[in-house]
Amino acid sequence: MAAELSRLFGRVDELKPRMMETWANLVNRDCGSRNKAGVDAVGRDVRAFLEGIVFRVRFHEYEKAGNLLIAERGDTTKPFVVLIGHLDTVFADGQAAERPFTEKDGVVTGPGCLDMKGGVTILLYAMKVLHESGWDRFPVKVILAGDEEAGHANSTAVDDMRAEARGALCGFNFETSFVDDSVVLWRKGVATFRFDVQGIGAHVGNNPKGGRSAITELCAKVADINALTDYDEGSTLNVGVIAGGTVPNACAEKAWCLVDLRTKSKPGYDRVYRGLQEIARKTYVDGTKTTLSTLFNFPAMEKLDSSMRLFEKVNAIAVANGFPRMTAKGVGGGSDSSSLTQEGVPTVCALGVKGEFNHTVREYALRDSLFERTKLLIAILTELELG
Ligand SMILES: [Zn+2]
Incomplete structure (x- = not known):
């Protein structure tokens, strides 16, 4: 591993307590898709974090759905990398108080801990560590939806995400990941x-x-x-x-x-x-x-040959840096990665924290996967050769 990368991984280790705090703060608030005020409040917090690391942040605002957050760093008129996810959960109001963020023996529980507050935390802290190191290999655009779990039924978010993703080099979605180290390249x-x-x-x-x-x-x-x-x-x-x-x-x-x-x-x-x-x-x-x-x-996240090539590069970076080898698969459930593949953007989905049982009260996430996947994203953005 390059000395620089090992220094950045050390920084992630230093930030572990703060990462857990951010993850907990994201879980411990009601932000089901139907709670627009709750989702938008989380959006404002994420905005503050990203502005602190020199992202330019704006929202597509909707009357009846959580707003869509767009954050840009570098010259995004040039080909850029997209980091995508969502801020809403499937859970009703009251769940955050009823079963707040809890960590026991490396297992995290709480509404949306896996789907996908952990993934949002990964994205934020990988960009923070890269920002501190002066990283600027690619312009970056962050896209975080506020109504993914509602299928964007009451907003124009799908069209807006497609327009925002147009022309991107590649995309990574920090959705719910899996304990068997599989990631998702296509979805029905x-x-x-x-x-x-x-x-x-x-x-x-x-x-x-x-x-x-x-x-x-x-x-x-x-x-x-x-x-x-x-x-x-x-x-x-x-x-x-x-x-x-x-x-x-x-x-x-x-x-x-x-x-x-x-x-x-x-x-x-x-x-x-x-x-x-x-x-x-x-x-x-x-x-x-x-x-x-x-x-x-x-819409379907279509299986693109370019996504497979991107996955192979990402997997090689993972293995070279001591992370588990991943496998690629397709699944039946949708995600916003479809907005990227519809624009022909090669995309790897489900790079978030690992766990099981999303959308249920049995949902759990593995604590250490938060740190592992943050380091992996840092390694990807540091070593990925595109073109
Ligand atoms: Zn999700």
Whole structure:
């Protein structure tokens, strides 16, 4: 290991108590996606930290969602490195007080400790140590979303992140990491759709031919929706919720269902979406009318060859500096890395603290992975050759 790098790692060791304090402060406050005030307050604290190490910080502000923090260092009109994450959690208000940040025998618990307050802490302290050392190999842009766990349903954050990431050299996401040292190079996209069928109600005893059954129409459509699944393409659909009608002796005037879609690629998503529109248009029971709405759409983090090459370089740096060898994998759940890969930015995701059970009260993170991953990021930014 280079003498300079070993000096920087020593600095991380010195900062350990402060890193734990920052991690705890981030966990010990309610900032679920629905608590905009809470998320924005955390954003202001992170802003203060980053301004202290000469980042220029601004926000994309949203009325109904946590703001998106953008912090830049160096000349970001030139190709830059993106460090990305999110400030919100899935947890309801009151959780921070109920089960605050706790560390016992190297295991950390508390709402969002793993997903992803640890990752935010890694990012902040790696940049602090690099800043103190006079590092300026690349311009850096930090992107921290305030509504990731809500799938950005009430903001334009996806478009804003894509615009901010455009032209980047590469991206690293400090999302939830894994105890087996795997990192994520692709993720399935997730979308939720709703079909609403409007029929014509009628008493089935007095007027058996007068109705137009929304239920009959919707059931025919369910078979068509299922038929859009294509395992080879990596696109799967599930009609997970269905309801309609009011009483057995009335022809159902209304019926609706919720559909979950997982896709591996934009072309896959586009094919399925066109199919769903076609299903909404097509009528089995004359006189019924169907509307299709998108409730949630988190695009896939696409598998890029350039992400694999970036991962191989990162892995070589990790091994050369005494860190565990990592493996690359794909997972079913989404992250904001999709905004980077959609812009063609090679991206390694899940470089945060290691642990298990995110999004549940069983969530835990391994304390020492905070220091290990901070050092790894410092090594990456010190040794990575791009181009
Ligand atoms: Zn997360």
